[in-house]
Amino acid sequence: MQIIHDRNPAMPKSWNRDSKPHRFCPGCGHGIFLKALGEVIDELGIAERTVFGCDIGCSLLAWDFFNVDSVQTHHGRTIPVVAGAKRANPELIVVAYMGDGGGYAIGAQHLVNAALRNEQITVLLANNSVYAMTGGQMAPTTLPGQKTGTTPYGRDPEATGQPTLGPEMVAAITSDRAYVARGTVANFPRLKRYVKQAIENQLAGRGFSFVEALSGCPTNWRTNAKQTWSYLDDEMTKYFPLGEIKVPKVSEEEQQ
Amino acid sequence: MRRQYWRIVVAGEGGQGVQLIGEILAESAYRAGKEALYIPNFGVEQRGGVSIAMVQIANGPIAAPKFEKADVLVPLSRRAMERTKRYIHSDTIYIYDNSDIEPPHVWDEVIGIYGWDTVAPEAFSLAVGTEPQEPGRPPVNEGVRPRWIVGIPASSIAREELKPRVFNMIILGAIVTASRVLPLSVVEETLLAKLGDKLQQYLELRELNLRALARGATFVQERWQGEGRP
Amino acid sequence: MDTIFIKEQRAFMTGNEVIAWAALAAGADIMYGYPITPQNEIMHYWTRLAPKYGRGFLQTEDELSAGFATLGGVMAGKKAFCATAGPGNVLMQEPISMAEMMRIPAVWFIQQRGGPSTATVIYSQQETRLTCFGGNGEGLRLVYSTATHQEIFDYTLKAFNHAWRYRFPTFVLGDGYQAKMREALTLYDPQTRGTQLQSTSPMLGVKGKVQHHRNTFNIEEELYETLSKHLAEWQQMAREVVEWSVSGDEEPDLLLVAHGVVSRATMAASKQLREKGYRVGHFRPITLRPFPITALQEIAGKSQQILVVESAHGQLMSLVRDALYGCSCAPVHGLLRPGLGITAEQVIRQAEELLPKRGYSGANHS
Incomplete structure (x- = not known):
């Protein structure tokens, strides 16, 4: 018991206790992703400077998740809001939190252009392969053959394209000051390491940081616990390889 | 009685420097302590590539940026003559280029959309043609003739005595002298201020522009000295 | 930081340039923008001036981004502003509605162009309704309609001040002209x-x-409570900021109504018609939202006829009709020229068709 307690300490200090238990469905991946962020905020001692922007979609439910300044935005528009805040006050540590629909569909132009401009912001994107809040429609990340509300016979890539490889795209267009990684809520320590790197990259003033986390949605996948983990671990990783895709070059000056 | 309120229309082909004439007139009026309003290319005349500058100069507040009749009308191409004749009233001073060479060539057909975004003083440098032609004739607007018609061979003068690019400054000199809307010295001041950076780079430009302005002025003075001003 | 205007100074410039200087004088910290004609030169002048005075600028990938980044800038505590026109104004309504819901005091400059669609880059008053009432829901905003360059300067100062005092998104509505x-205008340091x-x-x-x-709210009552509070505060603000100008005969045979640059033509027409002996009044709303309803009702109630003049097909006219419903029997006519400039001469011709023959009118009232 003692060991388990150590590995699962009390909720992060930066979490807002008044909004717990949180509003996500049982088995949802958001809680794990946000726990990683919460612990990173604690470890870096940046709660006072952090601004958490959340998109529309299930990520919206995190609007009072943290004991840090938070702002709801519109679907797809979280990146420009936090980029605008960062440009106006560079002291802030800004995080844009969104799902795959917000980041890769309706807000894709903002992701692409913020990345190209090397905005000093951190974007965290939960990829659960569906539009979850609206009832499980096809998302840009839906796997070929995957059944969703709008692909009842399974996604046909001929008709609707291949799943969006977000981090690969962002890595391809960013400068060597950017940090880009894909983790999974199934591997918490590694995901947390990526989130920390992403925030540290912003703290160091190097540039754009982007972490996608593969995340489960048992409600819309209609899966039980075992099937959920299996889909996340075995199916999704076939299309979405895990790991750091771009690690910023650190100048000699910065190393000293 | 000296006119207290002036409505001036300068129209021509893209590249003739029409907008610069409008700008300098309006800014000179401002320098002379008058109210002035200049607006580029907001008339139906621009349809098909005619560039039009509308200037109002007054001693009191000026109403709408658009107006219907011009006290000074300066069409600088045949198309501009046709398209602006509705501005003629019985007290209009009509100034046009009566050179016997081809009017300036049009290369900008899209003035209406983007051309008027920027007024580029350098764009009219190659505007004056060389082909012989019949001089244009000032039209009559539904039986109404302008009070005074001033024909000035500005294209020929520019090409033979100065440089093609200062064609519009000759016209400006003629406008100011024929209408007496402003003292020529204020216009000179504005011109030099306006071309400030360029003039420092090319000293001969200063001389060239001032000579062109003066040439337009003296042409009107000498031509109508004997006959008297209408 | 450098002083902007050491003393009051006269200047001769375009309206877009006036906005850049006025925003500087109003203490604007940062502009977010995306190119669209005819507002581009606001960005051109701002980017020339801003670095000299330690102010910021960001060009974004589209109007959605420019608008939302403006909201981020304001939330970070800076006087942030944005400018747009036409189709850009349509996209901008999304961030504007967020500003309305969250009471984010951002300032927008709208330079109306012809519509619908791309239409012309030149001029219109066709974005009046969109600028006053765009967005989903019944968002609350403050809209000033200017007519002269001096007003552009004065109302820009006012727009920033009132935006931050009352915390509603605030607009300076101009046009391509x-x-x-x-x-000419006078530039000055407001202080x-x-x-x-x-x-x-x-x-x-x-x-x-x-x-x-x-x-985002979970239940109907939660939203209703919030909106009711906003509405009460907006109505309080409306009483304090509503502006109009009224001139001419107090019991006119014809009341001319126009806003923005068109009111220059109607003012001149009113003056000339009165010189001809007609009984003519002039009413101009300066705030389009809130609309000066009571003031209009007062003069309209004493007018025989009303002529609304606008470069649109009835946008101001519907505001006027709405304001006068049940309060005035005067017929409301329109000189409606969507996307077209209007001269004083046109107004005079239209007015003379409506007005009783000269001499008769005077006798009628004496």
């Missing part, structure tokens, strides 16, 4: 005229205070 034409610049307060990044800002 005002954007591009040149005329030398006794106008204090409104201070700002960040919604984010305040030490020792955690703030959660929301625009």
